[in-house]
Amino acid sequence: MLTKRIIPCLDIKNGRTVKGVQFENIRDAGDPVELAKWYAEQGADELVFLDITATNEERKTFAALVRDIARHIDIPFTVGGGIGAVADVEVLLHAGADKVSVNSSAIKNPQLVQELAKHFGSQCVTVAIDTKYREETGWKVYTRAGTVETEHATIDWAKKVTDLGAGEILLTSMNNDGTKAGFALDITGEVAQAVSVPVIASGGAGSMKHFAEAFNISHADAALAASLFHFRELGVPELKSYLKEQGIAVRI
Numbered sequence: 001m002l003t004k005r006i007i008p009c010l011d012i013k014n015g016r017t018v019k020g021v022q023f024e025n026i027r028d029a030g031d032p033v034e035l036a037k038w039y040a041e042q043g044a045d046e047l048v049f050l051d052i053t054a055t056n057e058e059r060k061t062f063a064a065l066v067r068d069i070a071r072h073i074d075i076p077f078t079v080g081g082g083i084g085a086v087a088d089v090e091v092l093l094h095a096g097a098d099k100v101s102v103n104s105s106a107i108k109n110p111q112l113v114q115e116l117a118k119h120f121g122s123q124c125v126t127v128a129i130d131t132k133y134r135e136e137t138g139w140k141v142y143t144r145a146g147t148v149e150t151e152h153a154t155i156d157w158a159k160k161v162t163d164l165g166a167g168e169i170l171l172t173s174m175n176n177d178g179t180k181a182g183f184a185l186d187i188t189g190e191v192a193q194a195v196s197v198p199v200i201a202s203g204g205a206g207s208m209k210h211f212a213e214a215f216n217i218s219h220a221d222a223a224l225a226a227s228l229f230h231f232r233e234l235g236v237p238e239l240k241s242y243l244k245e246q247g248i249a250v251r252i
Helices: 032-042 063-071 086-095 104-108 111-120 154-164 185-194 208-216 236-245
Strands: 005-013 016-021 024-030 047-051 077-080 099-102 125-134 138-143 148-153 168-173 199-202 222-225
Touching: 005 032, 005 199, 005 236, 016 032, 024 032, 032 047, 032 063, 032 236, 047 063, 063 077, 063 086, 077 125, 086 099, 086 111, 099 104, 099 111, 104 111, 104 138, 111 125, 111 154, 125 154, 125 185, 138 154, 148 154, 154 168, 154 185, 168 185, 185 199, 185 208, 208 222, 208 236
Parallel strands: 005 047, 005 222, 047 077, 077 099, 099 125, 125 168, 168 199, 199 222
Antiparallel strands: 005 016, 016 024, 125 138, 138 148
16 A cells, blocks of 8 residues: 655745745745755655745746755655746756656646656656636636636646646645645545546645545545644644554555
């Protein structure tokens, strides 16, 4: 049985870790290097590092910071933000990242997913999907840090990028993000059922029970959280012990 992964997410803005609620009201959450070191020591399975303003400000992910973080940890590390070409990925992998995450650039140019998978292997390519539910449209994919609604229905887009070679889906519910009311179990479960690659549940974690629900109800392969971990409201060892007691396979 494959173990379920616990993944802290470091959203980076101007070299600092930040966290918001539903992609707004951003506040400081600490030094990314120190947080990364702490999470590795705590037993996190992976880290995700997203430069949340790279796309909107038309700049590349800060490779020097990636190199600094990677130097201090010994767990897999995904990097995203402003990635639009093979050359961008080469820089980040050389800096120490294990995987890359693409979002807006994949929507702008879906063939980028295929190109990256061909060059680096599907296992290196995560497609991040920011999704939002509205009664008029259902679950739709959003781009440019969650500011622009696209024409893509979430399930259809997840299938498409998987067919193009994505090795993993990072699914964030904008409705749930930062609310601590729980993951969006419905859409997460639908995506997990629709694709053959691992799905990371993201957005809304507020308790240990929420993680168990993401694994048991939505059948997510991993669950990601930020503020819950950053502000020490929940520890990774404590969470893993709870999940193990619930019969969920985790790496202790």
